[in-house]
Amino acid sequence: MDDNFYTRKDVDQSTVELTITIPRDAFDKSYKNLLEENTKKAQLNGFRKGKVPTDIVESQVSSSIKIETLEKLIPLYLATALQKEGLLPVAPPEYKDFPKLDGTEDITLTVLITIMPEFKLGDLKKINVQKQDAVITDEEINEVLTNIFKNNKTEFKEMNDEWAKETAKILKAEEVNNMQTLREYIKNVLKTQKEEALKHQLEEQVLEQAVKLSNISIPQPAIKYEAEERERSFEHDMQARQIKVEDFLKANDITIEKMRELWLEDAKQALETDAFLKAYIKERGIKFNDEDLAKKIEEIKENAPKDTDPSIFEDEEWKEYIRRVSMKDLAFKRFIEEVVPK
Numbered sequence: 001m002d003d004n005f006y007t008r009k010d011v012d013q014s015t016v017e018l019t020i021t022i023p024r025d026a027f028d029k030s031y032k033n034l035l036e037e038n039t040k041k042a043q044l045n046g047f048r049k050g051k052v053p054t055d056i057v058e059s060q061v062s063s064s065i066k067i068e069t070l071e072k073l074i075p076l077y078l079a080t081a082l083q084k085e086g087l088l089p090v091a092p093p094e095y096k097d098f099p100k101l102d103g104t105e106d107i108t109l110t111v112l113i114t115i116m117p118e119f120k121l122g123d124l125k126k127i128n129v130q131k132q133d134a135v136i137t138d139e140e141i142n143e144v145l146t147n148i149f150k151n152n153k154t155e156f157k158e159m160n161d162e163w164a165k166e167t168a169k170i171l172k173a174e175e176v177n178n179m180q181t182l183r184e185y186i187k188n189v190l191k192t193q194k195e196e197a198l199k200h201q202l203e204e205q206v207l208e209q210a211v212k213l214s215n216i217s218i219p220q221p222a223i224k225y226e227a228e229e230r231e232r233s234f235e236h237d238m239q240a241r242q243i244k245v246e247d248f249l250k251a252n253d254i255t256i257e258k259m260r261e262l263w264l265e266d267a268k269q270a271l272e273t274d275a276f277l278k279a280y281i282k283e284r285g286i287k288f289n290d291e292d293l294a295k296k297i298e299e300i301k302e303n304a305p306k307d308t309d310p311s312i313f314e315d316e317e318w319k320e321y322i323r324r325v326s327m328k329d330l331a332f333k334r335f336i337e338e339v340v341p342k
Helices: 024-041 054-085 138-151 163-170 180-215 220-240 245-251 256-284 292-303 310-314 316-339
Strands: 004-010 015-022 107-114
Touching: 004 054, 004 163, 015 024, 015 054, 024 054, 054 107, 107 256, 138 163, 138 180, 180 256, 220 245, 220 256, 245 256, 256 316, 292 310, 292 316, 310 316
Parallel strands: none
Antiparallel strands: 004 015, 015 107
């Protein structure tokens, strides 16, 4: 393959135009190979299988074999060009035109490649958030007590110390022995839940501000592709669970159009987060070395189900995936420590 089989043009920060030329002799060679394969399988009255003359087979299937030839060669030439240019597409390629396959000239086609632009961190000191205390009111505690009383039938007709002792058994709360300690137990549980919710809410707020300050704008084709992947995953899940999509939508009182809106928004946020963390990792020089990876894998091994195939822990692609995920987790932790008030 000639090194000069393509040219590159940067359309904008997220779009690269590749003009690829497939030499006519390479196309014709691949075409003849496919024609031979089809001839061997061809069946026609008056001829034994595989004995149909090539020119007769070609007269019937020439157009489809030319298209098949192109479909076979394009991925090879495109993958080589992408590798040489160091391009990582974030959406399927878009072909601007369909090349002419007849004649003796080389085959030329133009492909638009969507890539993720490189982003630089904004001034993260401008992030402004306030921590909220997890305050639990008597009304919230009373509501939980009432629900427990209604949903767990006992011999007691009112909430008292004896009922509290019985309820403690249901909750497996050994420290509860009267109404006062039950209220304290519920308050602590509610406080833990609210603290976790407020922590998650705060992290979303600082991340949203960081994305805006860093001017992170995800290419629309990438968002569309990721949303479509979510829809495909959803359909596969429904099929595996033997649930009709229509039945699921009806049971959850939602339309497929609304689901697609949600997938688009989720895809956008996920890609923005990923782009920001990559920029954060690069500019803050965050590393996750082989020793860190080995420790992480040992941790995963210890918590893995007993029937887990041990070979997975030696798979290099899996290890690299764990490294990437762990590095992003570490970057997110460092980012939160940097911008969230103590």
